[in-house]
Amino acid sequence: MRLKTIISVSVVCLCLALAGCGKTATDSGALTERAKTQIASEHSDASAPSASVSADAENSADLPSGVAAVVNGEELRPEDFGYYIYNEAVVQMYAADTNADFSTFDWSAQSDGRPISDKVTETAIADAVADTAFRQKAQESGYSVSEAEKTASGLVDDAIERSGEDGFKKTANALGISGAEQYKKVYTNIAVFDDVAEDFQKNPTRYISDPSVLSGYADDKGASVRQILILNDTSKGDAMTVAAEVNQRAKSGEDFTALMSEYNEDSVSDKNYVYTFTRGEMVSSFEDAAFALGIDQISDIVRSDYGYHTIKRVCGAYELRNYWKAQSDIKIAENAAEMLDFNSVIKMAKEAAESSEE
Numbered sequence: 001m002r003l004k005t006i007i008s009v010s011v012v013c014l015c016l017a018l019a020g021c022g023k024t025a026t027d028s029g030a031l032t033e034r035a036k037t038q039i040a041s042e043h044s045d046a047s048a049p050s051a052s053v054s055a056d057a058e059n060s061a062d063l064p065s066g067v068a069a070v071v072n073g074e075e076l077r078p079e080d081f082g083y084y085i086y087n088e089a090v091v092q093m094y095a096a097d098t099n100a101d102f103s104t105f106d107w108s109a110q111s112d113g114r115p116i117s118d119k120v121t122e123t124a125i126a127d128a129v130a131d132t133a134f135r136q137k138a139q140e141s142g143y144s145v146s147e148a149e150k151t152a153s154g155l156v157d158d159a160i161e162r163s164g165e166d167g168f169k170k171t172a173n174a175l176g177i178s179g180a181e182q183y184k185k186v187y188t189n190i191a192v193f194d195d196v197a198e199d200f201q202k203n204p205t206r207y208i209s210d211p212s213v214l215s216g217y218a219d220d221k222g223a224s225v226r227q228i229l230i231l232n233d234t235s236k237g238d239a240m241t242v243a244a245e246v247n248q249r250a251k252s253g254e255d256f257t258a259l260m261s262e263y264n265e266d267s268v269s270d271k272n273y274v275y276t277f278t279r280g281e282m283v284s285s286f287e288d289a290a291f292a293l294g295i296d297q298i299s300d301i302v303r304s305d306y307g308y309h310t311i312k313r314v315c316g317a318y319e320l321r322n323y324w325k326a327q328s329d330i331k332i333a334e335n336a337a338e339m340l341d342f343n344s345v346i347k348m349a350k351e352a353a354e355s356s357e358e
Helices: 011-019 033-042 078-096 116-140 146-173 180-202 211-217 239-251 256-263 284-292 317-326 336-340 342-357
Strands: 058-060 069-071 074-076 222-231 275-278 307-314 330-333
Touching: 069 116, 074 116, 078 116, 078 180, 078 336, 078 342, 116 180, 116 317, 116 330, 116 336, 116 342, 146 180, 146 342, 180 317, 211 317, 222 239, 222 256, 222 284, 222 317, 239 256, 239 307, 275 317, 284 307, 330 336, 336 342
Parallel strands: 058 330
Antiparallel strands: 069 074, 069 330, 222 275, 222 307
């Protein structure tokens, strides 16, 4: 069951871009269904909280020259934020206008009383910092990042072999990525997050000794949920009647995963599947209900085009990301926003995409 309406930031996006290296690269971490279809066609020859920079992050004027942020001793330079700027720009653009065109969009337009470009930059800084901390802490927990790093290097090498240095750079630039090393960093961060998000549901104590503490780290950027879906055309009887029974039993305290095994008609092979997503990824009725829940709370019946959902919010990768970020030593340069230079990143992406179309 494809509940998602747009593609989340995922390694699939980056792989697709390089798979079609030399073609138009307009993929991003958050595409509308229209844009997703466009990308699939173009490349047919060959997926916590970061709404603002954390208030407890120490702004420092004493960082080394050219360093925008330091996360647990690891330096992040302006070029390390390019993909995050591009990705969030696409998210904000489609939030403002689902029919918008990246090449002509007015980034100075106001949102919540300030330019969209400012919101994009602020979120990009927080996302890059949080993803870096997540990858570091995952590795400290015993997770090996070497496979992701190896895959990233292989993708870059293959793309350069097929299309040359210029072809690779053009594709990377169209994603806001300035070069091979930045691509590898972004790919590794995202691959680690995706993999740990799945593994955490099976082995939570591998990453945190007391997973219950994560209930205090939920926010409205990302969420993880279990669901019991009763399809409109269920063979179990009247869909609404069955859904109401399931919802009542879940709210009465019956084991949710047992009810999932018995009733869930989601088409994913694992009937106990956990969905982890950010705002803007899921159909609106499902998403609104999920983000309205506290950890371990169960929703009323939620109606969608698929049928009737009973949703339970659980701790997941975004709560873990928030927790690990809070445990990190983060320093952000006072002039980080200026160093990142939003306009230069957008210009690079636009020019690379236009050049690929020629």
